[in-house]
Amino acid sequence: MSETTLLQRLHAGIRLDDELVIDDHGHMGPWYNFHIPGDGTPESMIENMDLIGINTCIVAPHIAIGPDTGEGNRQAVEAHLKYPDRLLPYITINPRRPLAETEAEIAHYHELLGGIKGFKFHSSCHLATCDHVGYGPAYDYAGEHQIPILSHVWDGPARDGKSFLTRQAAANPNVAFLHAHSGNSWETIRKLTAEAKLNPNVYLDLAGSGLPYGGLEYMVAQIGANRILLGTDLPFIDCRPQFGRLLAARISDEDKRMIMGLNAKRLFKL
Amino acid sequence: MSSSAGGDPIRFMDCHCHVGSFEGMEEPHFTEVEDLLAEMKHLGISDALVTHRWASRWSPRLGNEKLEEIIAPYANLYPCYVALPPTTGEIAPPAEFARAVRANHGAVRVCPSDHQWRLTDWCAGELLDALEAESIPVLVAMQQTSWDDIAGTLERHAGLSIIVLDTSYRINRSIYPLFARYPTLRLEIHSYQIPWGIEDVTERFGPERLVFGTGLPESDGGGPISQVMYSRLPGEQKALIAGGNLRRMLGIEEEPTR
Numbered sequence: 001m002s003e004t005t006l007l008q009r010l011h012a013g014i015r016l017d018d019e020l021v022i023d024d025h026g027h028m029g030p031w032y033n034f035h036i037p038g039d040g041t042p043e044s045m046i047e048n049m050d051l052i053g054i055n056t057c058i059v060a061p062h063i064a065i066g067p068d069t070g071e072g073n074r075q076a077v078e079a080h081l082k083y084p085d086r087l088l089p090y091i092t093i094n095p096r097r098p099l100a101e102t103e104a105e106i107a108h109y110h111e112l113l114g115g116i117k118g119f120k121f122h123s124s125c126h127l128a129t130c131d132h133v134g135y136g137p138a139y140d141y142a143g144e145h146q147i148p149i150l151s152h153v154w155d156g157p158a159r160d161g162k163s164f165l166t167r168q169a170a171a172n173p174n175v176a177f178l179h180a181h182s183g184n185s186w187e188t189i190r191k192l193t194a195e196a197k198l199n200p201n202v203y204l205d206l207a208g209s210g211l212p213y214g215g216l217e218y219m220v221a222q223i224g225a226n227r228i229l230l231g232t233d234l235p236f237i238d239c240r241p242q243f244g245r246l247l248a249a250r251i252s253d254e255d256k257r258m259i260m261g262l263n264a265k266r267l268f269k270l
Numbered sequence: 271m272s273s274s275a276g277g278d279p280i281r282f283m284d285c286h287c288h289v290g291s292f293e294g295m296e297e298p299h300f301t302e303v304e305d306l307l308a309e310m311k312h313l314g315i316s317d318a319l320v321t322h323r324w325a326s327r328w329s330p331r332l333g334n335e336k337l338e339e340i341i342a343p344y345a346n347l348y349p350c351y352v353a354l355p356p357t358t359g360e361i362a363p364p365a366e367f368a369r370a371v372r373a374n375h376g377a378v379r380v381c382p383s384d385h386q387w388r389l390t391d392w393c394a395g396e397l398l399d400a401l402e403a404e405s406i407p408v409l410v411a412m413q414q415t416s417w418d419d420i421a422g423t424l425e426r427h428a429g430l431s432i433i434v435l436d437t438s439y440r441i442n443r444s445i446y447p448l449f450a451r452y453p454t455l456r457l458e459i460h461s462y463q464i465p466w467g468i469e470d471v472t473e474r475f476g477p478e479r480l481v482f483g484t485g486l487p488e489s490d491g492g493g494p495i496s497q498v499m500y501s502r503l504p505g506e507q508k509a510l511i512a513g514g515n516l517r518r519m520l521g522i523e524e525e526p527t528r
Contacts, residue, residue: 010492011272011314013499034440037470048465051500186296209439209463211490214298237439238465244496248313 006256010247016053020261022270023049023239025150025180025207025231026057026087027065028079029072040235042079046086048234052243055261057087057234058150058268060120064092065152069126070105077109088268089113090120090150095134096127103137116141117268118178121151131156131164139172148176148267150205169199176267177202178229183219184210193222203267206242206259207231216249225255229263272314272499272512280498280505283317283513284310284491285350285377285409286435286458286483289340290323290333299487303340303347306486310346313491315484317346317513319520321379325352330385331361338374348520349376350409353401355387355394364400372404375520377433379409382419389419391426398423402430407519409458411436417444424452431456431519433481439464449475458483459511460494468501468511477507481516 009016029040038044040062049057059079064072069092076089091109093102109116119138123130130151142149154177156164169177182192182204189212196202204219204227219228230246232239246256264270272280291301300306303320310318320341325333330352341347351371356364371378378401382389389410391398401408410420412434420432433456437445442464448455449471459468460483471479482498484491498512517523 007312010496010499013272015500034464035442035446036464037442037466040465044465051502052496209461211460211485211493212296213487213490214296215490217298235465237463238467238497240496240500241460241463241493243500244492244494245490246492248490248492248495250312 006247006253010244015051016260019053019257020265021052021054022230022261022264022268023054023057023232023234024178024229024264024268025205026059026234027236028059028061028075028087029063031062031066031236036235038235042083042087045235046083048239049086052239054239056085056270057232058090058118058264059087060090060092060122060150062236065120065122065125069094069097073105073109077112088117090118091116092120092122093135093138094126095123095132097134099134099137102134106137106141110141115145116147118147119149121149123155124152129155129157129164130168139175142175143172146174148178148203150178150180152180154179163195165195165202166198169201173201175201178205178267179203180205180231181208182206183212183215184208186212186215189215189219193219196223196227203227203229203263205229205231206246207233207237209233209237209241211241211245216245217251220249220251220255225251225258226263228259229267230260272495278505278509280509280512281317282313282315282482282495282498283319283516284315284484284486285319285433285481285516286460287318287486288321288323288326290336292323292327294488301487303344307344309486309491313484313495315491317348317517319348319350319377319516321350321352326379326381326384330354334361348522349374350379351376353378353380353397354385356396364397365403368400368404368406371406372521375522377407377409377520381411381414383414389415389423395426398427398430402427405429405431405519405521407431407433407456407516409433409435412438417448420455421448421452424448424455428452428454430454433458435461435483436485437461439467442467446474449479455479456481456515459497460485460489463493463497468497469503472503472507472511477503477510478515480511482512
């Protein structure tokens with residue numbers, strides 16, 4: 001009997017309960033800018049994940065990337081403690097907070113969680129760039145413990161013809177630099193696949209609302225499926241569209257499995 | 271065609287796809303009808319309502335003619351003509367134009383912003399009257415109009431069906447009051463990616479308000495297929511969103527007798 005392909009499962013709407021599916025880019029809770037049915041509660045997110053069969057979503061609550069990072073980190077950890085296998089917390093860094101506060105928070109969650117799984121930067125929302133001194137403790141921890149950093153963008157000053165991301169990735173070879181929303185437009189795809197080619201520790205996350213036709217296939221051809229991670233942006237965005245794009249892509253099922261879970265398992269040491 | 275686990279097959283019909291070359295083409299983008307058909311087969315889409323880029327980006331009249339010519343051999347492709355207000359005489363007079371569209375089970379796409387006209391009665395009232403009289407769906411991308419213009423149009427043309435394309439996941443606070451007020455307003459789903467959007471709209475306003483579309487060849491079709499196939503809606507509601515609503519609007523399928 002021939003195995004059902006992942007594309008055939010999409011056609012039939014069959015959940016992927018027997019696959020490893022990890023969403024590397026989740027948020028949580030409501031957001032001021034628009035209505036989210038279900039209000040982005042942990043329960044609503046898990047129900048949405050269950051439509052497809054997402055095992056685990058790594059989350060940075062909206063309030064963490066917005067007005068109150070400390071409260072957001074508390075919410076993320078609380079949700080993780082309630083649903084330990086389904087929701088994992090990013091510790092979000094707002095570089096504008098006092099350094100001592102950030103250092104104390106990292107130490108606290110390191111102790112509480114037995115180690116932090118990953119950091120989330122959202123320099124755009126926090127009105128900073130990724131070279132801000134306030135990110136320093138997170139860079140140090142990530143390098144020491146070899147954990148990934150997911151950033152909305154990797155902005156910062158270019159020097160000697162090299163982007164900030166290239167310089168950071170070279171200076172921190174133990175850190176996986178995850179670039180969020182890498183597959184949202186052709187401009188972004190071209191720019192970031194070039195960055196990833198230069199830097200083996202740069203990875204591309206798919207989260208976002210854009211689904212440019214053929215873009216995922218191009219990314220795989222340029223840098224390989226082992227450098228791309230499924231992200232959905234749930235509950236900013238429903239988890240189904242990016243997932244459908246992945247299942248329908250003209251790449252092998254082996255590549256799809258790397259993107260939908262195996263890469264995240266490796267990087268986040270799950 | 272996609273299968274619904276344990277139920278009747280889901281027959282997808284895409285309301286939002288193009289053929290023809292365009293300015294922002296990337297290497298994977300396709301332009302030919304045969305390539306569109308191959309992509310539809312890959313995705314499990316049975317039928318499509320197609321617009322030609324010539325009509326939206328060059329000449330509505332010549333693009334519409336080109337579209338008719340190239341889809342004529344294919345029974346599963348239906349024309350989506352680009353319309354203009356009548357005063358300049360660039361396309362056939364509204365009543366004649368609308369009758370021809372209906373005879374071909376077609377629809378109309380309008381681009382008021384790109385084409386420099388207004389979705390108002392002083393500019394397009396005669397066209398909108400004719401489309402309303404022939405029960406022709408009018409498709410409009412959100413970048414081509416405004417919520418106010420859509421509300422004004424539906425206020426004046428209560429029988430006109432408008433399908434809004436290319437929206438976003440941030441529209442509920444604007445479109446929900448319009449859904450509540452105008453029963454002929456519909457939303458194409460590929461860019462409507464808010465969590466539980468399909469389910470929430472269906473629960474509040476009914477599955478008739480949602481129409482499957484892909485945005486091909488610029489946008490990937492796997493996303494909207496997934497939105498429907500992995501929905502928790504019952505099979506008959508999925509089938510309406512996937513294609514049933516559009517087929518009824520085009521007169522391809524009859525409304526079931528109640």
